[in-house]
Amino acid sequence: MTQQAExxxxxxxxxxxxxxxxxxxxLDHLTxxxxxxxxIVGSLLFGIVASIAFVExxxxxxxxxxxxxxxxxxxxxxxxxxxxxxxxxxxxxVMFVMGVIxxxxxxxxxxxAFIAPGLYPHEKRGLFMLLPGVMVLFFGGAAFANxxxxxVAVGFLQNFLGDVIDQEWTVDRYIxxxxxxxxxxxxxxxxxxxxxxxxxxxxxxxxQLLGMWRQAIVIISVVAAMITPTxxxxxxxxxxxxxxxxxxxxxxxxxxxxxxxAPRDLDEMDWGDDEE
Numbered sequence: 001m002t003q004q005a006e007x008x009x010x011x012x013x014x015x016x017x018x019x020x021x022x023x024x025x026x027l028d029h030l031t032x033x034x035x036x037x038x039x040i041v042g043s044l045l046f047g048i049v050a051s052i053a054f055v056e057x058x059x060x061x062x063x064x065x066x067x068x069x070x071x072x073x074x075x076x077x078x079x080x081x082x083x084x085x086x087x088x089x090x091x092x093x094v095m096f097v098m099g100v101i102x103x104x105x106x107x108x109x110x111x112x113a114f115i116a117p118g119l120y121p122h123e124k125r126g127l128f129m130l131l132p133g134v135m136v137l138f139f140g141g142a143a144f145a146n147x148x149x150x151x152v153a154v155g156f157l158q159n160f161l162g163d164v165i166d167q168e169w170t171v172d173r174y175i176x177x178x179x180x181x182x183x184x185x186x187x188x189x190x191x192x193x194x195x196x197x198x199x200x201x202x203x204x205x206x207x208q209l210l211g212m213w214r215q216a217i218v219i220i221s222v223v224a225a226m227i228t229p230t231x232x233x234x235x236x237x238x239x240x241x242x243x244x245x246x247x248x249x250x251x252x253x254x255x256x257x258x259x260x261x262a263p264r265d266l267d268e269m270d271w272g273d274d275e276e
Contacts, residue, residue: 036110040103047102048095055095062094062178065146065154066169079171086172093172097179108134119201122259126200130193141189145182149238153181156230177229184227188243195250199258206255216247 051058063079081087100107108131116124158167198204209216224239 032114036114039110040107043103043106044099046099048099050102051095051098054098055091058098059090059094059175062175063171065150066158066174079174080168081171086170090171090175093175093179104138105131105135123201126197126257130197133193134190137189137193138186141186142182144189144242145185149185149235150178150181152238153229153235156232156235160230181227181229185239188223188227189246191243191246192250192253195247196253196257199254202258202260204254205258206251209251209254213248213251217244220244220247 066079081090112127112131116127119127195204195209199206220240220243221236224236224243228236228239230236
């Protein structure tokens with residue numbers, strides 16, 4: 001029994017323990033969580049305050065697909081408010097969403113920095129290197145939803161049964177519809193980075209993912225059907241094609257970045273005293 005314990009006592013010094021950097025007590029975790037929450041709340045408040053002056057132009061920009069789809073050049077918008085506080089609610093909702101967008105780099109960094117101590121050094125480096133790509137792909141997905149998908153979807157929805165039903169959309173329902181679609185399309189565009197990170201930490205590999213391409217297409221079809229606001233195959237195809245392309249891009253990144261995951265079992269660690 002004493003021979004098994006000798007490597008821990010007479011081997012590598014304590015500061016070489018690969019887990020020391022990630023060991024924290026409960027109070028340390030709570031203190032770090034509090035500090036990061038302060039940064040998150042502060043960045044949100046800053047983003048919300050900085051967005052106040054731009055809310056009205058952004059609302060005009062958001063409602064542009066409805067105006068363009070209406071085909072009426074003399075109309076500013078076909079959206080209506082049916083309650084006395086609807087416009088105030090929409091104003092604050094858009095202001096909050098803009099605040100989240102402004103604060104998103106800080107939010108993502110604080111979340112990643114909080115979970116990073118539980119990762120290996122190469123996993124931390126890979127995760128932090130992916131942070132700029134997270135923002136680029138999210139905003140790329142949001143731009144795709146706004147400029148490509150929504151104009152087609154809004155045109156279809158406004159013309160569906162248009163001969164027998166006069167459609168007048170409320171502004172609060174449309175804003176909720178817009179933000180939901182844009183957000184989830186932006187999240188779906190993160191697929192390559194998620195795959196790349198999982199490959200970097202050894203959870204998935206390129207050949208493994210490539211062998212699951214049929215299942216991936218089925219899953220993408222289901223996700224596209226859930227995201228797509230209409231029942232026509234055109235809008236679903238518009239969503240599916242970029243998601244399939246992003247999946248195969250992620251497969252390519254998995255081939256390049258895959259690294260077998262090192263064991264975390266202490267009994268399997270090399271403490272440097274194997275040689276006598």
